[in-house]
Amino acid sequence: MIAPAKPELVTVNIDGKEIAVPKGMNVIEAARQVGVDVPHYCYHPKLTIVGNCRMCLIEMGLPAVDPATKAPVMDPATGKQKINWIPRPQIGCATNASAGLHIRTQTPQVKDCREGVMEFLLINHPLDCPICDQAGECKLQEQSTGYGRGYSRFIEQKNVKPKRTLLGPRVMLDDERCILCSRCIRFSKEIAKDDVLGFIDRGSYSTLTCYPGKKLENNYSLNTVDICPVGALTSTDFRFKMRVWFLKQTNSIDPESSVGANTVAWSREGVIYRLTPRRNDEVNDTWMADSGRVLYKAVTAADRLTAVKVNGADSALDIAVHAAGELFKSAAGAVAIVGSGRSTVEEQFLTKKLATALSASTHLVSRVGQGDKILVSADRNPNVRGALVTGLIPALPTAQLAALGTAIDAGQVKTVVSVGEDLFAAGLNATQLAKVAVIYLGTHANATSGTAKVVLPTLTVFEKSGTFVNQQFRLQKFLKVVPGVSGATDDLVVLSKLVAATGGAAPSDLNPLWKALSAEVPALGTVTFANLPETGLLLDATPWAALSFVEGETLHFKPAAQAAVVTA
Amino acid sequence: MFDFFFNLNPVIQGLIKGLAVILVIFPLAGACSLAERKVSAWMQGRPGPNRAIVPWFAYVPFLGRFLQRLGVFHLMADGAKFLFKEEPVPGHVNKLYFVLAPALAMMPAFTTVTVVPFGAYFDGAGHAIPLVLANVDVGLLAVFAVSSLGVYSLILAGWASNSKYPFLGSVRASAQLISYELSMTLSVVPVFLWINAPGTPGTMSLAKVVEFQSLPGFWGGTWFIFLMPLSAAIFLISLFAETNRQPFDMPESESDLVGGFHTEYGAFKWSLFFVAEYSHMLVGSGVFTLLFLGGWNPLPWLPLADFVAWLHSLGGAAFVVHPLFVGVLSIALFLGKVLVVIFFFMWVRWTVPRFRYDQVMKLGWQKLLPLAIANLIFYALAIAWVQTR
Amino acid sequence: MAIIPLERKPLSLAERTYLPAILSGLKTTFARLLRPIETMEYPEQRPAIPPGYRGVPTLVKDPNGREKCVSCQLCEFVCPPKAIRITPGEIPADAPTAQVEKAPQAFEIDMLRCIYCGLCQEVCPEEAIFLQNQYSMSGYTRAEMVNHKDRLYELGGTLPDPHLKWDKKKAAAEHGNTH
């Protein structure tokens, strides 16, 4: 549904409060604007309306008009136009705002309705909150506190339904808990475009199930777990790992592609337990891909680099930086820097500073995959545009470092600084790499870190704060979720030390760094890290309009007309 | 046997006597501390120390168990602990005086013992010969003179400790001791006025006081506690103050001064203070017994001599008049009384709460001292009246 | 509330000497001296634990030997000094109590932290944790003072269960009121 450019505003009256809302707005949303909560289960702002849970019942009325003359009928008692209240309650989710609409959400009738719905919902509910992963963020629990009876009048046997059904590799279904809201079905159909879920049987035997022979295994299946208002759908990864009330929520960004889906990382005492999407209507709505949800495991991966190494032997940061400085000196004018599209804007800025100080050539490795037209784009680097904005690279990167290889072969490069890029994977061969001294900054071990002269362990996205520029040229920030593993140092600190080793100076703290950034990078203007909005800031993309980016269409993103065809 | 002893070199005699004092006072002080713990426990409905036992001793039927319940082995354990545990000397103290103070505390405590008679026997002529290590004529004066030196060790300990609480404790101690010494001395003057009748050779001997309480007749056999109850009361109260016993434990005052003058002390040095305090108490009780409770006489109006004669007439055995038996009997009687007085000390300690410091001073200077002076004047006049009649 | 000034009665002469008071005090303490001892001699004599006593928190099993805790972690959440630490775990689908689905993998109570408040017992929805009669905990190291799951079950033993709700659940499933 594309909103009209200039929505027509209508005045509605909700619990006595007048408010102007766009015509046609959902009553639940309109009520939210005046601070009135209309309880609901099946309604989801990003899905179609079905109105099957009946929790959002409200009283509704319209101004009375004389059927014959269409003249307003006045109420002599109040001197205002009379309101014709509909005697039966209406569902709020399927009621749209129209001029003069009156809504009452706090009347005894509405309360009765809500309590009635709750009692019916709980008749067959297994009440296994103690073993339910949704406990603490369950809508059923929430509404029970407001409208629950506190005890059950149901004396018959409860329904027993299957409790451990695997709908797909990542989603587990507990049928007893399902309240048949159909959110998961609508999501699969409308957003994931993979219509595998549906209800079978009738009445209290209704059961959610997969289409025979199919599985809920698309890359967006875990969103059903997020939107399931109860604990019916749970994530096999997060299942029984930790109760949500222990978890601290930190805003983060999905680094798997240039979409930059907004996420929340849930951690307890320095351990991340899960990643969930964060609503950003301009980027990812309320969704994210399953593939992005497991990235937190990289933090504790076995191949994390945790020791500074010089010539293969354990060392200390300052010694290693000194060694790097010596390498820079001995290879004066023959240094190449391989930056990264996975680095943050700040890191790319410092990388650029390092390159300037060493008058080194800069390179970037592109990573291109298949875009899925939803929330994973073709460009699998989250921050190629950051490198453009900071001026680290002038043009789009290539997947292979052919130019660098040629330069090495010609003996023009003696030292290579790699910021987290595996040079072997980027097309350099062993003979070429044997000719140069490699300084490697990175989080995980790979072939390059194995052969590098100097290895400087750095932090993953979840252990530092920073910003990415996504495919829309939207500058988005993420925050440090957990403290960095011992032995690894913040990339910014390492880079600023390297800059210092060349005789220059660069700040390593975000705030002073952002002062320098906004002063030196024209596109960033007056931005500071602190004042960057949660939903991100759209940068002016015109300087790069001529480049043909690899991304195809995804949710909320249309490539510019001259964009190249998506490469395979 | 006695001859052998008296024929020894006086120096060796002195050494033996000194050793005897140490050997008696130390265990007695220990026993007192045990008694203190037991008495306080019983008064508070507790069993008190009753756990420690020497391993094989547990097998002795009845006795082993009895001594264990009595806590006797705690005493031994405590003693051993004091000897063997580490001696801490804080860094900020004045080492020489810090070590000197406890040693100094022992000296008056032991010295006074020598002039306190603790029994008597009769020679062939029926004269009572007091048992005393040094039968000096100045008697009580010596006790007062020497025991007031005890305060020096307290002052020294407090000063040498070089910290606030000990210093406050020792300042309080000196003030308190000086205040009560006056009333104490004044309170015993009537006794000596009484025994030093005009014409007789003057004496301050404690044995003489007992002798006076063993005279025949109603007035003669009366213990001075009946004759001069106010003197006895003032003396007793001052004695509490002089020995730093509750309710006058200003120098220690655990509740406000941590431990007072001995806050910085531990192990053996601390135990020396402890023993000194108990031996002060022992000597004080002994002096009180001699002055007011008839010394070694078994009952008022029943002097030791009469008692022995009565025993002789009863049993008839000759040994009862033997000086050795009489000596032992008198010592037992005397010690019994002393122990009763000491029990009274403990009894009061676990009954009466501590005085505040200003109350202590007020009591000493504004109540006891005028009372003692009035008492002295009254008895001086009364004795003058009686004796010149 | 009105303030009523009370005139103190002036002390009589006898009272001012304190002696009558001291004497009556002496009488009291002496009477005490003769009374039987009231102290309990602890390791040999043990106090009778009244019902509702809050001793060491323990985990209990139901009469069928099922561990009752489902690792809901509510006790961990409520515990004021954060003495409880639970690692939740899953009951395999082929276990006899598979219907319970969840059980603690590890359950630790740090008795150096526990303040015996009883909130864990109060909050437990499964009646699985009880503060029972055990009142004395000692150990030589900090690690020894942490009660692990096995020890907690050993201390807790089995308690009667008036509900047996999980058994009923299994019975219902077997009875077949499924679709």
Ligand code: SF4
């Ligand atoms: S599984 Fe959850 S989301 Fe799906 S219908 Fe049931 S309650 Fe709704």
Ligand code: SF4
């Ligand atoms: S008794 Fe209180 S402090 Fe102890 S474990 Fe339970 S909740 Fe925690």
Ligand code: SF4
């Ligand atoms: S509250 Fe009860 S069921 Fe939940 S974890 Fe604690 S002991 Fe287990």
Ligand code: FES
């Ligand atoms: S939210 Fe309106 S019917 Fe479910």
